[in-house]
Amino acid sequence: xxxxxxxxxxxxxxxxxxxxxxxxxxxxxxxxxxxxxxxxxxxxxxxxxxxxxxxxxxxxxxxxxxxxxxxxxxxxxxxxxxxxxxxxxxxxxxxxxxxxxxxxxxxxxxxxxxxxxxxxxxxxxxxxxxx
Numbered sequence: 001x002x003x004x005x006x007x008x009x010x011x012x013x014x015x016x017x018x019x020x021x022x023x024x025x026x027x028x029x030x031x032x033x034x035x036x037x038x039x040x041x042x043x044x045x046x047x048x049x050x051x052x053x054x055x056x057x058x059x060x061x062x063x064x065x066x067x068x069x070x071x072x073x074x075x076x077x078x079x080x081x082x083x084x085x086x087x088x089x090x091x092x093x094x095x096x097x098x099x100x101x102x103x104x105x106x107x108x109x110x111x112x113x114x115x116x117x118x119x120x121x122x123x124x125x126x127x128x129x130x131x
Contacts, residue, residue, distance in 0.1 A: 008044065008048060010040050010043060010044040010047070011040070011041055011044035011045075011048075013040070014037045014040040014041050014044070017033065017036075017037055017040075018033075018034075018037055043122055043123050046121075046122045046125070047122055050122070052075055052078065054118050054122075055075070055078050055079070055082065056072055056078060057118075058082065058115055058118070059072065059078050059081055059082055059085070061111050061114065061115075062082065062085045062086065062089065062111060063081075063085060064107075065085075065089065065104065065107055065108055065111055066085060066088055066089070068085070070085075089108065092104075092108075093108070117131075
């Protein structure tokens with residue numbers, strides 16, 4: 001699941017931010033806001049370019065952890081199923097079901113590493129350049 005706001009909504013919020021004069025007249029403040037807006041627009045562009053594929057792949061991976069089948073129809077269905085499966089994963093983690101050495105630990109760890117890398121690729125791709 002992407003961090004909210006995502007995609008086009010993030011871009012709209014960035015545009016609205018540029019149109020406001022609530023940041024004062026200080027040059028360093030304007031520069032900081034402009035850099036943050038540029039970063040938000042870049043994240044938005046990467047998310048729009050990737051479309052819904054990252055979330056679909058995330059859902060498939062998460063469902064495989066719980067040995068469940070999922071029906072992918074709409075982005076809203078994907079989001080609802082991701083929420084449900086993450087609640088289950090979190091419950092298993094809290095209960096110690098996925099502790100190191102337990103069956104499923106490495107698969108869950110691998111899933112979490114992969115989604116972290118995918119999110120970094122959208123928000124901070126330079127971090128991954130030397131990986």
